[in-house]
Amino acid sequence: MSFLTLSRVQKHYGANAVVKSFDLSVERGEFITLLGPSGCGKTTTLRMVAGFETPSAGEIRIEGADVTALPPNKRQIGMVFQAYALFPNMTVAANVGFGLRIAGRPAADIKSRVMEMLAMVKLADFAERFPHQLSGGQQQRVSLARALAPSPRILLLDEPLSALDARIRVSLREEIRALQRQLKITTIFVSHDQEEALSMSDRVVIMNGGVVEQAGPPSEVYNRPRTRFVASFVGSLNQIEARVIDAAMGEVEIEGQRAHCAALPAGAAAGESRLFALRPEAVRLGAGEAGHNRLEGVVCDLSFLGALVRMSVRVGALTLLVDAFNRSDAMLPSPGAAVQLSFRAEDLVGLEPA
Amino acid sequence: MKQGSTGAWVAMGLGVLYFLLPLIATFEFSLRLRRGEYSFDAYRSALGSGEFQSAFLYSATLAIVTIVIAIVIVVPTAYWIQFKLSWLRGVVEYITLLPLVIPAIVLVFGYIKLFNTESWLPLTGSAFGSDVLLTLGYVGLGLPYMYRSVEAGMRALDVKTLTEAAQIQGAGIGTVLFRVILPNLRGSLLSGAFLTFAIVIGDFTYASLLNRPTFGPYLQRVGAARAYEPAALAIMAFAITWGCMGVIQIVGQGGRASRARS
Amino acid sequence: MTGATLSSPKTGARAFSLAPWLGVAPFFVFAVLFLIAPTFSLLVGAFQTPQGDFTLDNLWRLGQPSIRNSYLLSLEVSAASSLLGGLFGLVLAFAAVRGGLPAWVRPTLMTFSGVASNFAGVPLAFAFVSTLGRMGLVTLLLDRGLGFNLYQHGFNLFTFWGLTITYLYFQIPLMTLVVAPALDGMKKEWGEAAESLGASRLQFWTLIGLPILGPSLIGAMLLLFANAFGAIATAYSLTGPSLNIVPILMFAQIRGDVLHDPNLGFALAFGMFAITGLSNLAYLALRARSERWMR
Numbered sequence: 001m002s003f004l005t006l007s008r009v010q011k012h013y014g015a016n017a018v019v020k021s022f023d024l025s026v027e028r029g030e031f032i033t034l035l036g037p038s039g040c041g042k043t044t045t046l047r048m049v050a051g052f053e054t055p056s057a058g059e060i061r062i063e064g065a066d067v068t069a070l071p072p073n074k075r076q077i078g079m080v081f082q083a084y085a086l087f088p089n090m091t092v093a094a095n096v097g098f099g100l101r102i103a104g105r106p107a108a109d110i111k112s113r114v115m116e117m118l119a120m121v122k123l124a125d126f127a128e129r130f131p132h133q134l135s136g137g138q139q140q141r142v143s144l145a146r147a148l149a150p151s152p153r154i155l156l157l158d159e160p161l162s163a164l165d166a167r168i169r170v171s172l173r174e175e176i177r178a179l180q181r182q183l184k185i186t187t188i189f190v191s192h193d194q195e196e197a198l199s200m201s202d203r204v205v206i207m208n209g210g211v212v213e214q215a216g217p218p219s220e221v222y223n224r225p226r227t228r229f230v231a232s233f234v235g236s237l238n239q240i241e242a243r244v245i246d247a248a249m250g251e252v253e254i255e256g257q258r259a260h261c262a263a264l265p266a267g268a269a270a271g272e273s274r275l276f277a278l279r280p281e282a283v284r285l286g287a288g289e290a291g292h293n294r295l296e297g298v299v300c301d302l303s304f305l306g307a308l309v310r311m312s313v314r315v316g317a318l319t320l321l322v323d324a325f326n327r328s329d330a331m332l333p334s335p336g337a338a339v340q341l342s343f344r345a346e347d348l349v350g351l352e353p354a
Numbered sequence: 355m356k357q358g359s360t361g362a363w364v365a366m367g368l369g370v371l372y373f374l375l376p377l378i379a380t381f382e383f384s385l386r387l388r389r390g391e392y393s394f395d396a397y398r399s400a401l402g403s404g405e406f407q408s409a410f411l412y413s414a415t416l417a418i419v420t421i422v423i424a425i426v427i428v429v430p431t432a433y434w435i436q437f438k439l440s441w442l443r444g445v446v447e448y449i450t451l452l453p454l455v456i457p458a459i460v461l462v463f464g465y466i467k468l469f470n471t472e473s474w475l476p477l478t479g480s481a482f483g484s485d486v487l488l489t490l491g492y493v494g495l496g497l498p499y500m501y502r503s504v505e506a507g508m509r510a511l512d513v514k515t516l517t518e519a520a521q522i523q524g525a526g527i528g529t530v531l532f533r534v535i536l537p538n539l540r541g542s543l544l545s546g547a548f549l550t551f552a553i554v555i556g557d558f559t560y561a562s563l564l565n566r567p568t569f570g571p572y573l574q575r576v577g578a579a580r581a582y583e584p585a586a587l588a589i590m591a592f593a594i595t596w597g598c599m600g601v602i603q604i605v606g607q608g609g610r611a612s613r614a615r616s
Numbered sequence: 617m618t619g620a621t622l623s624s625p626k627t628g629a630r631a632f633s634l635a636p637w638l639g640v641a642p643f644f645v646f647a648v649l650f651l652i653a654p655t656f657s658l659l660v661g662a663f664q665t666p667q668g669d670f671t672l673d674n675l676w677r678l679g680q681p682s683i684r685n686s687y688l689l690s691l692e693v694s695a696a697s698s699l700l701g702g703l704f705g706l707v708l709a710f711a712a713v714r715g716g717l718p719a720w721v722r723p724t725l726m727t728f729s730g731v732a733s734n735f736a737g738v739p740l741a742f743a744f745v746s747t748l749g750r751m752g753l754v755t756l757l758l759d760r761g762l763g764f765n766l767y768q769h770g771f772n773l774f775t776f777w778g779l780t781i782t783y784l785y786f787q788i789p790l791m792t793l794v795v796a797p798a799l800d801g802m803k804k805e806w807g808e809a810a811e812s813l814g815a816s817r818l819q820f821w822t823l824i825g826l827p828i829l830g831p832s833l834i835g836a837m838l839l840l841f842a843n844a845f846g847a848i849a850t851a852y853s854l855t856g857p858s859l860n861i862v863p864i865l866m867f868a869q870i871r872g873d874v875l876h877d878p879n880l881g882f883a884l885a886f887g888m889f890a891i892t893g894l895s896n897l898a899y900l901a902l903r904a905r906s907e908r909w910m911r
Contacts, residue, residue: 362714363717372788373728427642437636452647455896459867459870464653464656464658493650577738577741
């Protein structure tokens, strides 16, 4: 039995269905990210787990017990908000110790636990400061310490990094992940940033319009997207319309050139046109190895993206993006040059129709 | 405490009761002049009185003069503060707070002391001098509201850019102020004007102590002498105040809308 | 036209432009002559004898029983109307901002409060006479409808409590206007964070809500206090000389109805200015502090 279960959870506001049907099982100690664009229902789902919203239908279970109707202050969850939400009238230490104070723990216990938590987020010297004296990143770390101090069963984070500078976002992201691994606490993280989701999570749940499009480990969601939405939301992507030649052999035709797809989607019939995804980094310049797909094309443009060089290559009427590492010894073609592209059959992923 | 808690409704209900009852009671009282039946006799009596007409006219005239002077003082000030002298903003805002911080009775006492018949500017000695003093006192009373209104309007206008655009076309400062800035401030000016009007009509302290026959002292005299006319006058005063506020709301929105269109 | 100097490059000595200073001159002349100087003159006069010498005598004479009682009375009326006005105004603002009422309630309340907070003075006195006077509507309704005669039970509109109830008509709206923005600043997330950490509603309000709102509430009530202390027209019309608050006393002084002792009058003004000035300053300071927190 999993640690946290959401079964057929729905949420309507009047006629508006924000969460249409949500199912998820989370194991103890797992780090799950709910990823999706604004309005997809991820925050609402998180708030239902927290208890700030009541599901219109379905149930939520923590450690086997039904908590659907339980108020938030009895669920033993920790929550970190996008806007930090530190209590401005209390010092950092008082903020962090708040949950323990409510629970009636003795003052000495509270004090030692608070110092322990502050040391963990590397803010031990800031105990007597007030929130308005701290930077955004610091406030968020205090917020994290506060949420974790009462040793909650589940940690919920609602887009905690969205209000911060890019550099702090990256370092704080790593800190949060390290902390979570160390404490082994079950965590649900909500984000609209796919880089955050992929780098931090054990599993990513991609939501769109109130439903789950795909749930799985980051590598699976990235390399084997199931739907067009997932493919385009996570990472950059080439979308290719190809005609199925032989469904059993996985043979398809792209702009008049033959290619193999390792796994055609079920029900693909010969003569049908289907949508395929191909990651830019999966495509190599040159003939590649035996058994790889090969396409002939002409280079249109090159963009220097720092670690990567992105090329756009015309194959018939199609323009493919090809990413190559920026290696000093690499010989890169110039615009107008004819090139050969190669990629493995496994990298051509068939997408479910929208 | 989410959707329409009963406590909130009860609080609102009691609030409405406390605020509407006196208005209803006053109206009812004002209708009681004729024995045994309700009538508007009190209103007729009050409105028809020559004293009423002269007192109201007096106040209204003073109000208009006050508004003109206030605009002449406030508009250039707000303009230059925004455009060139922004370091003075704090000082100016502090000054506009003074009429709110200093009680009216203290201010008028100060006037009487400073401008009495033995001083360097003996305004209290003559009727005209007292009128001048009274008007300038009213300018002071309305200053916080007029300034705030005009300043907000100017800030929304981005005065600096407008001026520079006009100057490139060859306009001098006078033209900029009169042809460019002022017409766009219509909403703010009207708001400030109506608020000032309401303040002037509603004043009692200044006029009474400076001995001028405005509406305020007249009201007080009627209250001491008659029974039902005061209630009618109170209803009329309230209607005037509400009317002014209503115009301000409409004009305020109209101003905003016209800016959005351009 | 000095307008040309605005866009011309700074050439040597003529970098100074006259136009802005001419533009703001009327404002400052007005402020000095008709706001600062009169007040200053009064305050100075409080420390002078009729001959112009420095003295603290006037301030000492403020201590005489009749004047001291007047100040006490003013303090009591102001305290009563600001505490009660503060409480009821807070309740109303709370109901409008966080009571979950229909969307049109709050703007209507705010507009009404804007008007009502200015509806003081003679007409307000008339309104309350029509309501709670001997022949007032509510008095009559209570008597004939419920058999409860207010005046027989000792109530009288022309006393301390009558004046206080009348003052509430502009104090409550003022409180509502001032406190509503502070209530807006109470972030929803604070309540949720507290709940997620195990706190009940009551614990939230006692440990977090009230401490945060506290300075704003106290500041607002100080504003109400200053407002009531300085008010005269309503009192003059309603209770007149029978309720000898400081403004009434000053009014009589200025009119010359009492002993012709202008310097005592100045001292009275000084006392009043000190009290309302301090009150207002405290309000501004508390407001600035809570704005810093709410950022």
